[in-house]
Amino acid sequence: MKRLILFTMMLSTITGGLFAQKKAKFFNLIPYPTELNQGKGEFVVNSRTIIKADEKSSVMANFLCEVLSTSLSTEITVQISSDLTIATNSIVFVWVDEKSLGPQGYRLEITSDNITIRANEANGFFMAIATIRQLLPLEGKKVSLPSLTILDKPEFTWRGMMLDVGRHYFPKEVIKRYIDLLSFYKFTELHWHLTDDQGWRIEIKKYPKLTEVGAWRMESNGSKYGGFYKQEEIREIVAYAQSRGITIVPEIEMPGHSMASLAAYPELSCTGGPFTVPNGWGVFEDVYCAGKEST
DSSP states (O other): OHHHHHHHHHHHHHHHHHHHHHHSOOOOOSSOOSEEEEEEEEEEEOTTOEEEEOGGGHHHHHHHHHHHHHHHTSOOEEEESSOOOOOTTEEEEEEOOOGGGTTTOEEEEEOSSEEEEEESSHHHHHHHHHHHHHHSOSSSSOEEEEEEEEEEOOSOSOOEEEEETTTSOOOHHHHHHHHHHHHHTTOOEEEEEOEETTEEOBOOTTSTHHHHTTTEEEOTTSOEEEOOBOHHHHHHHHHHHHTTTOEEEEEOOOSSSOHHHHHHOGGGBSSOOOOOOOSSOSOOSOOBOTTOTTO
């Protein structure tokens, strides 16, 4: 009898919890915020909506403007000023000194009248913008956000993805799209793998053969494959990432995984070559010769 009573109590607790989860409104947010409470009504974005920010948060404000203007199909106003009065039909960026939020935490308050975003640092504002992006409707002419109060801070401050362009080259537009997706899901780092045996992708003007030779390989079908990023393109991509709260961490391999650069400068090896940029995968024994002063 005691076991039956205990089992009944456990079953009641589990089903009660499940019932409570079913009743609670769930929003498609990834990752899900630390705390979320739903209010009444919604905030409707329209052509008269004003985004208010000071000079320090202007980059984040302009990014949010771009996001909302795209959804609305019309430009909305960004007001850069020290006057951050929370008014009707406004979205306001507010800096706070709240140590518990950490460098990436934020408070987001959405009411039917206005939206207030509070954060300690720029990354916190970018995280809040990502939440707003995920809350936007996927279709329809009306652009609105549900009334919510959100407190959010990540469990891990480094949330990164790696993109290997050394083996497979991707054009600049694809890199930017990748960055857009990272910011949408609140990633903070892009580990950009720029060199490998199969290709060298970053322009170094002092050593032009790195891209003249090392950026290209002959495929088994006889076609030439490759590409590289000019220094201006690298700067453009880095700035684009920064405008979306993403830090780019470059990777340049050494002493191994360096066949592309050794094909360009065989004297940097211990054997002297000659080498070609490989079109296959595996482990290659030739590496930078660390015992040579010139290397």
